[in-house]
Amino acid sequence: MIFQEKIAGVMESHDSFVCVGLDSDYTKLPEAVKTKQYAQYAFNQAIIDATHDLVCAYKPNTAFYEARGVKGIQELKWTCEYIHEHYPEVPIILDAKRADIGNTNNGYVSFAYDYLEVDAVTVHPYLGKEAIQPFLDRKDKGTIILCRTSNPGAGELQDIKVEGKPFYLHLAEKISKKWNENENCLLVVGATYPEEMKQIREVTGDMTFLVPGIGAQGGDIKATLEAGLNSNKEGLIVSSSRGVIFASNGEDFAENEREETLKLRNQINQYR
């Protein structure tokens, strides 16, 4: 199934814009989980079982798995398989922030779509459309391009003025008009910058945004929804990672995560 249709379906059936980021940093896992042989996988299973009916997507970030080398990649693969097997309706966004020259990107495309069988990948724009074409060519998958990121120093390059307009707006226009031929482009737009999000919404029509930065990074839900909803009152995948998955360090961590996810879903739905 096409990514955009798959996520739209689960957004409706789960009444949720919440994407839970599986940023399962081994060093931060609850003590009760850390002692298990496959700790990242066990942790993810518990989170997924506790939240699957409340989310529109899961988003593992590769950095937290790569940090552990082969072990981590194995547990990432098992995590994806677990979702495919038990909750096949929920799409997986691989937060990999990859991008190389075209020929080389085929390797990343294989990793994401053939090996892990995820539904979408985040990518860097800096090498241009021609380079990321192997991602764009996968019509059934989502190519989620970094546009205005959520980190404190995001503006250093992204805000540089080009003909009076910030760079990220030029990029947003370019993606929306030229890169989106297969209608499979999405943008990363951080919740920590609602003003910027509003401008990006104005130039991209109804394109969907993946929105990190709610929770630990300080993004405001109301401001984000007001700035980012599209003309159908949709178009936002609101990602929370640390705020949800490390809500509790005790043995009841999964219950706590469910509560946090439910709270976030309801807070978001208030402003839809």
Add this chain to the structure above:
Amino acid sequence: MIFQEKIAGVMESHDSFVCVGLDSDYTKLPEAVKTKQYAQYAFNQAIIDATHDLVCAYKPNTAFYEARGVKGIQELKWTCEYIHEHYPEVPIILDAKRADIGNTNNGYVSFAYDYLEVDAVTVHPYLGKEAIQPFLDRKDKGTIILCRTSNPGAGELQDIKVEGKPFYLHLAEKISKKWNENENCLLVVGATYPEEMKQIREVTGDMTFLVPGIGAQGGDIKATLEAGLNSNKEGLIVSSSRGVIFASNGEDFAENEREETLKLRNQINQYR
């Protein structure tokens, strides 16, 4: 040992600016190697044994290993271990083109420097200095930042004019003046664009460039050396991947690769 000193030492002792890119795409391996249980590792071992005294660095690109999931990452790790054990003088550049927000980059730093124990990593600049600080903080390692890449569509974003100057030049100046506090920044500047390289050389002093694009991508050696050498007649790490490692598909592939590497080294040295 500090990366810059390590590579300078081996450039001198091997009289070489050649970095062999271990882009060991499984699908392109010689038939004689493909049948082996650990084909990518076996292929790399053969190349490394055949070329170690002719190179200044090896540069595995993660995409070709990730494409095979756990197996590929395992063989990438063995490849790095093999170099550490047999040719510890030769630095390893991990061509990973990573970059996430600061907190998350710690995972990639662990993968590169703790797990694989490489000497340098390539990174995307788009999230700004604040985000890549975990890389920059590793004073002993090289942070090699994408500036003007070698792909045909590189100019789409990188050439956008900012106050009359292309974006990549602004970036080069910024990196050279503000990101390089630990003197561990290098730039990726493609051989396919010698004019652009010359401009970047003018604004970055003696900073070292990693130069892909010679060989399969069509970059010219003479033009590259004339445009890129710094005031000490150094400062270039010339990377060749497909042109060297897939020089032959026969059983004599390693000998052929040695010949191609030797040829490239000597061609470069002609213009130094």
